[in-house]
Amino acid sequence: SQTIHQWPATLVQPVGSPLSLECTVEGTSNPNLYWYRQAAGRGLQLLFYSVGIGQISSEVPQNLSASRPQDRQFILSSKKLLLSDSGFYLCAWRPGVEQYFGPGTRLTVT
Amino acid sequence: EDQVTQSPEALRLQEGESSSLNCSYTVSGLRGLFWYRQDPGKGPEFLFTLYSAGEEKEKERLKATLTKKESFLHITAPKPEDSATYLCAVQDMKTSYDKVIFGPGTSLSVIP
Numbered sequence: 102s103q104t105i106h107q108w109p110a111t112l113v114q115p116v117g118s119p120l121s122l123e124c125t126v127e128g129t130s131n132p133n134l135y136w137y138r139q140a141a142g143r144g145l146q147l148l149f150y151s152v153g154i155g156q157i158s159s160e161v162p163q164n165l166s167a168s169r170p171q172d173r174q175f176i177l178s179s180k181k182l183l184l185s186d187s188g189f190y191l192c193a194w195r196p197g198v199e200q201y202f203g204p205g206t207r208l209t210v211t
Numbered sequence: 212e213d214q215v216t217q218s219p220e221a222l223r224l225q226e227g228e229s230s231s232l233n234c235s236y237t238v239s240g241l242r243g244l245f246w247y248r249q250d251p252g253k254g255p256e257f258l259f260t261l262y263s264a265g266e267e268k269e270k271e272r273l274k275a276t277l278t279k280k281e282s283f284l285h286i287t288a289p290k291p292e293d294s295a296t297y298l299c300a301v302q303d304m305k306t307s308y309d310k311v312i313f314g315p316g317t318s319l320s321v322i323p
Contacts, residue, residue, distance in 0.1 A: 107254075133309060144215070144298070144313035145255075158309070191254050198243050198302070200311060202254035 103128035105203040107192050113209045120165075120179040122206050124192030127173070134175040135193040135200060136167055145191065151175060182210045213238045213303050215314035223320045224289055232284040232317045234299030244282050245311070246275050247298040255298055289321045 104127045114120060126132050133152050137145040147160045149167035157167050164183060168176045175192060187210045192203040214237040224230055236244065243262055247255035259268045261277040268275050272293060274285045284297055296316040302308065 135309070142315065144315045145300075147310065150309045152309070160310075193254075195308065198308065199245060199257050199260055201257055202247075205252070205254045207252070 103194070103196065103201070105192060105194055105201065107190075107203040107206050109206060110204065111207045111209075113211060114182050115211055116184055117181045120177070120182050120186070120208070122177040122190055122192075122208075124175040124177075124203055125173055126194050129173070129194070129196065131172055132194040132196065134169065135195070136175065136177050137191040137193065137202075139189040139191060139205075141188075149177070184210050186210050213301065213306075213312045215299055215301055215312050217297075217299055217314040217317050219317060220315070221318040221320070223322060224286075226290060226321055226323050227288045229285070229287045229289070231286070232297055232319070234282040234284070234314055235280060236282070236299075236301045236312075236314075238301055238303040238305075238312075240304035242302040242304045242308075244277055245300040245302075246282070246284055247300065249296045249298055249316070251296075258297075286319070289319075291321045291323050294319055294321045 106125050135150045136148040139145050150158050151169045165179050190206045193200040216235045218233045243260050246258040249255040259275040264279045266277050272287050276283045296318045298316045300311045300313040302311050
């Protein structure tokens with residue numbers, strides 16, 4: 102069966118510091134992968150998606166970036182965090198029509 | 212522009228008190244409507260996909276229905292463990308399979 106992992110689970114970072122969040126999927130190959138951000142009281146906002154190694158599509162201009170160095174690995178990064186980057190970050194994959202989510206990373210920028 | 216709204220924003224029910232959550236959507240053409248359940252601090256858990264008006268799907272105490280403009284998630288005789296935020300999402304036929312628009316969710320609390 103397929104499993105999606107995210108780490109870390111929680112992260113507290115100061116403004117201006119770098120960020121790296123990792124997502125990996127087990128039990129499948131060449132999955133479509135997604136990064137979402139969920140702010141309190143708001144719907145999930147699609148940040149990036151990837152259909153293969155090195156292929157990244159950006160949905161929202163911001164100071165975040167994404168990379169896909171391996172088939173089942175998706176990384177979300179920032180060089181300098183802003184207060185507004187705080188939120189719950191979710192990775193997802195799509196085997197068919199539906200998307201399935203990982204456990205999420207709670208990021209607090211102080 | 213594709214849009215999804217959900218009502219009510221929050222709902223408190225007594226255990227056993229049935230009710231419905233609403234999801235209204237605006238898309239050029241619906242490819243699919245999705246319902247998810249999200250527990251606090253966790254990722255959304257997939258529940259249902261509906262594709263066309265008139266379609267219904269059930270899982271335990273939950274039943275999802277779909278019309279051309281909205282979807283309902285009916286909860287029959289809820290239990291405290293049904294407490295969660297329920298998210299609705301849509302996929303427009305004019306966009307890729309990779310773009311899904313989520314609503315803000317309905318927070319459900321079931322009181323024993």
